[in-house]
Structure formats: C-alpha cells, structure tokens
Amino acid sequence: MCQEKCPKKVLDEVFEAGLGYRKAIYTPFDQAVPRTPVIDRANCTYYEKGTCKACEKFCETNAIDFNQEDKILTLQVGNIILATGYDLFDARKMQQYGYGRLPNVFTSLEFERLSNSAGPTNGHIVLRDGVTEPRSVAIVHCVGSRDKNHNSYCSAICCMQSLKFAHLVKEHTEATIYEFYIDMRTAGKGYDEFYQRIMEEGGIFVRGKPAEITDVARTPEEEGKLILQVEDTLVGQQRRFPVDMVILSSGLEPRADAKELAVRFGISCSFDGWAIEKHPKLDPIATMTEGVYVAGCVSGPKDIPASVAQGAAAAARVLGRIQQKQMNLEPIKATVHAEHCSGCRICNTMCPYNAISFDDVNGVSSINAAMCQGCGTCVAACPAGAISGSGFSDEQVLAQIEGLLRVGADGLALRRSAYPETHHDEIEEAVRA
Amino acid sequence: MSAQAPLAPAPAQGTAPAATFEPVIIGFTCNWCSYRAADLAGTARTKYPPNVRLIRLMCSGRLDPTFVLKAYAEGADAVLVTGCHPGECHYIEQNYKALRRFRLLQRTIEALGIEPARLQLVWASAAEGVRLANEIARVTEEVRALGPLNWPAGNMVDLDAFNLDAAWEATGGDAGGPPAAPDGANPEHAAVAR
Numbered sequence: 001m002c003q004e005k006c007p008k009k010v011l012d013e014v015f016e017a018g019l020g021y022r023k024a025i026y027t028p029f030d031q032a033v034p035r036t037p038v039i040d041r042a043n044c045t046y047y048e049k050g051t052c053k054a055c056e057k058f059c060e061t062n063a064i065d066f067n068q069e070d071k072i073l074t075l076q077v078g079n080i081i082l083a084t085g086y087d088l089f090d091a092r093k094m095q096q097y098g099y100g101r102l103p104n105v106f107t108s109l110e111f112e113r114l115s116n117s118a119g120p121t122n123g124h125i126v127l128r129d130g131v132t133e134p135r136s137v138a139i140v141h142c143v144g145s146r147d148k149n150h151n152s153y154c155s156a157i158c159c160m161q162s163l164k165f166a167h168l169v170k171e172h173t174e175a176t177i178y179e180f181y182i183d184m185r186t187a188g189k190g191y192d193e194f195y196q197r198i199m200e201e202g203g204i205f206v207r208g209k210p211a212e213i214t215d216v217a218r219t220p221e222e223e224g225k226l227i228l229q230v231e232d233t234l235v236g237q238q239r240r241f242p243v244d245m246v247i248l249s250s251g252l253e254p255r256a257d258a259k260e261l262a263v264r265f266g267i268s269c270s271f272d273g274w275a276i277e278k279h280p281k282l283d284p285i286a287t288m289t290e291g292v293y294v295a296g297c298v299s300g301p302k303d304i305p306a307s308v309a310q311g312a313a314a315a316a317r318v319l320g321r322i323q324q325k326q327m328n329l330e331p332i333k334a335t336v337h338a339e340h341c342s343g344c345r346i347c348n349t350m351c352p353y354n355a356i357s358f359d360d361v362n363g364v365s366s367i368n369a370a371m372c373q374g375c376g377t378c379v380a381a382c383p384a385g386a387i388s389g390s391g392f393s394d395e396q397v398l399a400q401i402e403g404l405l406r407v408g409a410d411g412l413a414l415r416r417s418a419y420p421e422t423h424h425d426e427i428e429e430a431v432r433a
Numbered sequence: 434m435s436a437q438a439p440l441a442p443a444p445a446q447g448t449a450p451a452a453t454f455e456p457v458i459i460g461f462t463c464n465w466c467s468y469r470a471a472d473l474a475g476t477a478r479t480k481y482p483p484n485v486r487l488i489r490l491m492c493s494g495r496l497d498p499t500f501v502l503k504a505y506a507e508g509a510d511a512v513l514v515t516g517c518h519p520g521e522c523h524y525i526e527q528n529y530k531a532l533r534r535f536r537l538l539q540r541t542i543e544a545l546g547i548e549p550a551r552l553q554l555v556w557a558s559a560a561e562g563v564r565l566a567n568e569i570a571r572v573t574e575e576v577r578a579l580g581p582l583n584w585p586a587g588n589m590v591d592l593d594a595f596n597l598d599a600a601w602e603a604t605g606g607d608a609g610g611p612p613a614a615p616d617g618a619n620p621e622h623a624a625v626a627r
Contacts, residue, residue, distance in 0.1 A: 268466065268521060270560040280476070288465050288523060288559065332491055350494075352525035375524035376495030380534070392495055397488060398503055401459060404486040405507035 002037055002055035002064065003027070010043045017110045020120030025055045030118070039066075079291045079318040082265060082275065083311060084258075086297035089144030089151065089251040096212045097143065097248055103128040104226055105213060105246045108161055115168045125172045127245055134175050134244035138228050139165055140210055141181040145251030151272065155251035156301035159185045162249045163194055166203045177203045178241055180210050180230060188303070206241070207234045213246055252301040265292050275299045285314045290330075293317060332374030332391045338364045340386035347378035347387060456510035456576040458485040460569070461500065463493045465523035466558050467515035473562030481566035482573040485513060493517070494527030498538050501552065505542075505584045511551040511576040513569070518556040528556075550575050551582060 006023035015029045016022070024044040025037050037055075045052035046066060056064040091099035091107050099105045104127050106114065117123035127134055139162045145155040159181070166177045179198075184205070186192040199205065208230040217223045218240070225242035232239045254273030255261070262269040267287040268276045275294045278286040285293050293314040296307035321327075336347075336356075343363040348356050355371035356378060358364075367378070367387070379389040388394070462468040468489045474481060490496060493516025501512045514535055522528040535554045542552055553572050557565040 263520065266523065266525075268517075268559050276559050280473075288469075350530065352527065373524055375492035375527050376490065377492060377524070377527045377530050380495050380497040381530070389491075389495065392491055394497065394499070397490070397497075397500055400488050401500060401504050401507055401509075404459060404488070405457065405504070405509055 001058050001060065005054045005058045007052070007054060008043055008045050010040060015113075016120055017107070017113050019110055019113050039064075079293070079321055080265065081293045081295055081311075081314045081318060082261065082267075082287075082298050083295045083314075084255050084261060084298045086252040086301065087255050089155075089253050091143055091248045091250050093150060094143060094248075097140065097210070097246075098213045098215075098226075099248055102213065102215055102226060102246075104134075104244060105248060108158070108165070108247060108249050111165055111247045115165070115172070123172065125169055125175075132244075133173050134169075135173075136176040136178070136225075136241075136243040137166075137169050137173075137245045137247065138178045138180060138210075138226075138241060138243040139247045139249060140213075140228075141179065141249050142209065143248040143250045144253070146182055151251055151253060153272065153301070154185065156185075157303045158249040158251065160188070160191055160194070160303065162247075163198050163203075165247055165249075166198050167194075167201065170198075170201050170203070175244070178228075178243065179203055179205045180228065181205065181207060182209055188305075206230060206232050206239070208232045208239075217242075252297060255298075258298075261298075265289065267292055267294075285310060285317055291321070329370070330374055332376075332389065333369050333372045334367050334374065334376060334379050334387050334389045335369070336364065336366050337386050337388065338362065338366070340384050341365055342384050342386070344383065346381055346383060350378045350381045454577060454580060456484050456573060456579075456581070457508065458511045458513055458569075458573060458576060459504040459509045460485045460487045460513040460515060461493070461496050462487050462489050463516045463523070463528075464489055464491045466517040466521070467555070467565060469559035470515075470557040470562045470565040473559065474566045475562075477562050479563050479566045481569040484573045484576075485569050492522070492524050492527045493531035494522075494524060496531055496534060498534055498541070501538055501542075505547065505551075505582060508582075508584075510579075510582045511553065511572065513553050513555060513572055515555045515557050515565070518558055521558060547582065547584065548579055550579060 002025050003023050006025045008024035009021045010024055010026075011018060012020050012022040012026075025039045027035055027037050039047075039055075041047045053064075053066070056062075056066070088107065088109055091097060091105075095101075097105060099107060111125075113119040114121055115123060115125055121130070125134065126132055141158055141162055142155075143158075144150040145153065145158065162179055162181075163186075166179060169175050169177055177198075184195060186195045210228045210230040212229045214227050214229070215225070217225065217227065222240070222242040225244060226246050228241045228243065228246070230239055230241065231237070254269070258269055258273035258275070262273075262275060265287075266289040270276060275287065275298045277284045277294060277299055278288055284299065285295065287294055295310040295314040296302060299310075302310070341364040343358070343365065345358055345365060347365055348358055350356070351367075351372075352375075353371050353373055355368045355373075356365050357368065359366055374389065374391075376389040376392055379387045379392070379394070385394065462471060468487070471487055473479075488500075493514060496514060501514070504512050514531065516528040516531050517523060519528065519532075532554070535552070538552055539549055543549055553575075555565065555568045555572075557568065
C-alpha cells in the first residue's frame with residue numbers, strides 16, 4: 001500500500017539496472033529478505049521538504065517510523081558464511097563496444113530486466129526508445145572474460161546465459177539472432193542439448209570476438225544500425241553484421257571490496273579477488289579460517305545450481321557444528337614446562353590471542369590451551385626452550401632437517417623416508433653397487 | 434629380487450664439478466600459505482626444482498633461528514623461509530615476528546661468513562603456486578651460482594670411512610643415544626669430501 005501511494009518515483013539503478021523506476025519507499029526486490037519496505041531518505045519528499053507522509057497515512061499497521069536510524073549491530077557468532085556474490089564487469093571499460101555511448105548496446109543484466117515479465121517493459125524486448133522491437137540481435141560472449149586486458153578467467157555462466165537470451169529473443173520477437181563466441185562452453189546436465197536446441201531454432205553462431213561495435217555505416221543497408229566488425233575464424237575472413245540491438249554478456253568479477261573482506265574475515269583470496277577455499281576439490285566450502293565458510297560466487301564464477309549446492313552445503317556444515325555442542329579443536333597447541341620457565345615473559349608479548357598468562361605467584365608463564373591456536377611463535381621465542389609445540393616440537397623439526405640432509409656413502413642424500421622400510425636393504429645395496 | 438634403484442636420483446653434492454652442482458635447499462613453509470602454494474603448484478602441475486626440500490611449520494612465526502643454523506650445519510647450501518604476505522598472516526601478525534627473526538639471521542649468518550643470498554625470504558599466499566615455483570627456481574639458480582656452502586660442522590662425517598650399517602644402526606632409533614661419530618671423523622676432511 002505504502003509503495004502504491006508514495007508520490008515519488010526514483011530511477012532504480014540497482015535492481016532494474018537503470019531501466020525502471022521504484023518509489024521512494026520500496027522493497028529492493030520481490031524476493032528480498034526481510035521483505036519489508038525501506039525509505040530512501042535521499043529521495044523521500046518528507047525528508048526533503050518536511051511534508052508528505054503519504055505512506056504513513058495509508059499504512060494500516062502504523063509500521064512507518066520516520067525517526068528510525070541506521071543501526072550497526074554487533075553480533076557474537078561462532079560461524080560465518082560469506083556469500084557476497086560478484087560484481088558485473090563494467091562493459092564501459094571495453095570502449096570499442098560502445099556501451100554507454102551507443103544506446104542500443106545492452107549489458108546482460110539490463111537485458112535480464114528487459115526480458116523479465118515483471119520488469120520495466122513487462123517482458124517486451126524493445127530498443128532503448130521503449131517501443132521498437134529489434135529485428136536483429138547480436139549477443140557478444142566473453143566481454144571482459146578470457147581477455148588478457150581484463151580478466152583472463154572464464155566467467156562460467158555467460159555461454160548458457162547468452163543461449164537463454166537467444167531463446168527469449170526468439171520467443172518474444174521475430175528477430176534474427178547472432179551469437180559471437182570464442183568457444184562454446186556448455187558443460188553440465190542438459191546444457192549442450194539446450195545449445196543444440198538454439199541452433200535448431202535458427203540462432204546463428206559466429207566464432208569470433210567482435211573487434212568493434214559502431215554506428216558508422218559503410219553501405220546503405222548498414223544505415224541506422226549497429227555494425228559488429230568481426231573476424232569469423234571459421235570462415236577465415238572479416239565480416240560486418242548490421243543489427244538493431246547488441247547484448248554484451250559481461251563477465252563476472254569479484255566484489256570491489258573482496259580483498260578488504262578477505263582481510264576482515266582472515267581468509268585469503270587470489271590475485272583476482274576470489275576467496276580461496278580450504279581445498280579446491282575436497283573442501284570447496286570451508287576456508288583456512290575455522291568457522292568461516294564460502295558459498296557461491298565469492299569463491300569464483302559459478303552458475304545457479306552450483307551456488308545453491310554450495311549454499312546448502314555451507315548451511316549444513318554450520319548446522320553440524322552448532323548441533324555437536326562441543327568444539328573439536330586442532331590438536332596443535334603450545335605448552336609451557338613450568339620447571340624450565342625462567343619467567344622472563346618474552347613469550348607473553350608474542351601471542352596474538354592473549355593465550356599466555358603470567359603467574360605472579362610462581363613466576364612462570366602458562367598457556368590457555370583453549371585459546372592457543374598453535375602458531376608456535378612462543379615456542380620459537382622462548383630462550384629457555386621451556387615451551388614445546390605439539391606436532392612441531394624442536395626435536396621433530398630438527399629431526400626433519402637431519403633426515404632431509406642425511407648423506408649416504410656415495411655422497412648422495414638417501415632420502416630414506418621416501419621408501420618403505422622393507423626396501424631399505426635393497427636401496428642400500430643399490431647405493432653401494 | 435633384483436636391487437631396485439631409487440626412483441628419483443638424488444642431487445649429487447660437493448664432489449661433482451661446479452657446472453652440475455645441485456644445491457640442497459631447506460625450505461620452511463607456513464601451513465596456511467606457502468605450503469598450500471606448493472600444494473597448488475602440485476595440483477596445477479607446475480614444476481619447480483627438486484633442490485628444495487620443504488618442511489611444514491604451522492606459521493613462519495614458528496621458525497626458530499636454530500632451525501636455519503641447523504640446516505646449514507647439516508649440509509644445506511641455502512635456507513628458504515616462506516610465509517604469508519604482510520597483513521595476511523593466519524595468526525594475525527606472526528609473520529612480522531618471522532620477518533624480525535629473518536633480519537636478525539641475515540646479520541648473524543653474514544657474521545659467520547655465509548653469503549646473505551643463502552638465506553632468502555619469500556612471501557607466498559595460498560593462491561601463488563606459480564609464484565612460489567618461480568621463486569624456488571630463482572633461489573635455486575642463485576645458490577647454484579654461489580656454489581656449495583661447505584660449512585665445516587662438527588657432526589660432518591668422513592665419507593670415505595663412513596660405515597653405512599653402523600651409522601644406520603646408530604641413527605635408526607633403537608640405539609636411542611646420539612649417533613656415534615664414526616672413527617676417523619675429520620671435519621676438514623669431510624668438508625673437502627663434500
């Protein structure tokens with residue numbers, strides 16, 4: 001009700017990708033959680049002029065409170081799932097494609113809204129003027145992906161997304177469809193069948209990355225059109241395709257603040273900014289930091305099924321940890337041997353977790369095993385050798401060094417440990433021989 | 434059963450001419466970054482010289498300076514210390530403590546007459562498998578150019594008089610005590626032999 005009655009229309013740059021409007025009081029999108037309207041203060045007439053309050057008048061439950069302020073909540077939690085998603089590659093960076101300059105060049109997200117029946121055009125696929133149906137549409141793959149000038153990785157979703165666009169255009173208009181691709185990547189259940197289907201529906205696939213999209217016509221047929229200049233690598237020649245509409249299948253990028261996020265949550269991310277999993281194959285949900293999990297595109301480009309699976313897996317993992325009532329800690333801990341401790345307190349300043357405390361009565365330091373994370377810095381720092389680290393004691397590490405550098409009869413390092421005990425005799429014979 | 438040759442021939446030390454000198458480098462890796470980087474290099478099939486032998490620690494902060502000196506004493510030609518990039522330590526800030534110890538060690542080994550290039554520090558995040566591999570290759574080549582360290586250490590043995598069986602027994606664990614130095618152990622001789 002409040003959204004209906006609000007008199008102020010605002011261009012929705014976020015969900016509608018700048019193609020549609022929302023009110024000054026709005027829910028960000030239909031599936032938003034919580035699905036509660038918020039007031040956009042910067043655009044609300046009441047905050048601008050002090051009068052209006054239309055939403056308040058019409059709200060049946062008196063839910064509108066103009067005095068509400070933003071609140072920062074401090075929550076103590078034991079598990080965190082990072083599912084911050086991705087940013088879309090800014091197609092303006094590829095100036096040769098004219099996005100932002102040529103009106104009928106759209107990004108994939110814009111087209112997504114354009115083709116949505118709940119979108120700004122009620123699902124009518126039209127040019128930027130809002131009325132004209134395109135008679136020819138070009139879809140450009142790998143915009144900003146698989147491109148050394150921008151992102152060298154494959155964004156994983158664009159091929160299937162582009163095929164979906166082709167299908168939607170075919171369904172809603174009479175337009176001819178051209179897909180400009182480098183390689184078609186349709187790995188996944190039912191995916192390649194869908195590709196075959198689009199080809200059967202008459203989609204024209206051109207293998208080549210457009211060099212330029214321009215509105216400068218060379219022939220009368222090109223007049224008033226957008227022309228894609230491309231080397232068709234299957235034909236082996238330069239071709240020009242005049243079309244009415246171009247959709248740029250922009251690649252996926254890590255969120256702009258991905259590196260800051262990684263530092264804040266104590267995880268690591270790649271050069272690009274994708275979060276790094278505990279193990280790329282065997283543990284793609286967990287991170288190196290206990291209790292921090294990743295799901296979806298925060299750890300790399302993924303399609304919807306993969307993101308859903310990761311989200312469910314991360315939730316299940318966290319539930320398991322909550323249910324078990326007890327925490328399993330890493331067994332790697334440092335312990336102080338009080339009889340050797342001289343009470344110098346050098347270790348006290350070493351611990352980043354304040355796990356080391358000094359006992360004034362006995363004059364020795366001691367380590368709280370529950371707080372110790374096992375880094376071993378205090379072990380290395382103790383001048384008396386009074387601290388030992390389980391799993392990484394001085395004796396163990398020194399023995400490793402000795403083992404790695406053991407020299408055999410012929411001056412060669414034996415590296416015995418690489419071979420089973422039962423073969424030692426044979427190896428020695430071989431070395432002697 | 435026929436004698437089985439070792440699968441991977443170990444690098445020859447000392448006695449070989451300088452052109453084919455294969456340095457032995459001990460690398461200390463952090464469980465959370467460089468060890469994972471080495472693992473990543475493996476899963477990505479990125480090759481790096483086999484001259485480096487990695488020891489995993491939980492953190493570069495665990496690096497006791499003794500470990501480095503022990504490695505030289507045991508015959509390593511160089512030591513590579515690796516850890517998380519500054520600001521990215523899994524244990525908040527322990528790599529800075531490693532950095533301080535590294536600086537201290539640099540001065541110490543110089544005072545002991547060891548070239549500074551024989552102790553190197555490389556930061557490598559878990560994502561930097563290729564970078565770690567490249568750095569290992571670079572360090573290996575630098576140390577190869579320097580030649581063998583030949584640091585005369587007391588526990589080096591005379592290779593000519595080396596009794597493999599006795600030594601194996603002494604170090605095999607059932608003896609319990611420190612390995613008995615074989616007869617005729619002469620540090621100078623041993624250094625030449627290497």
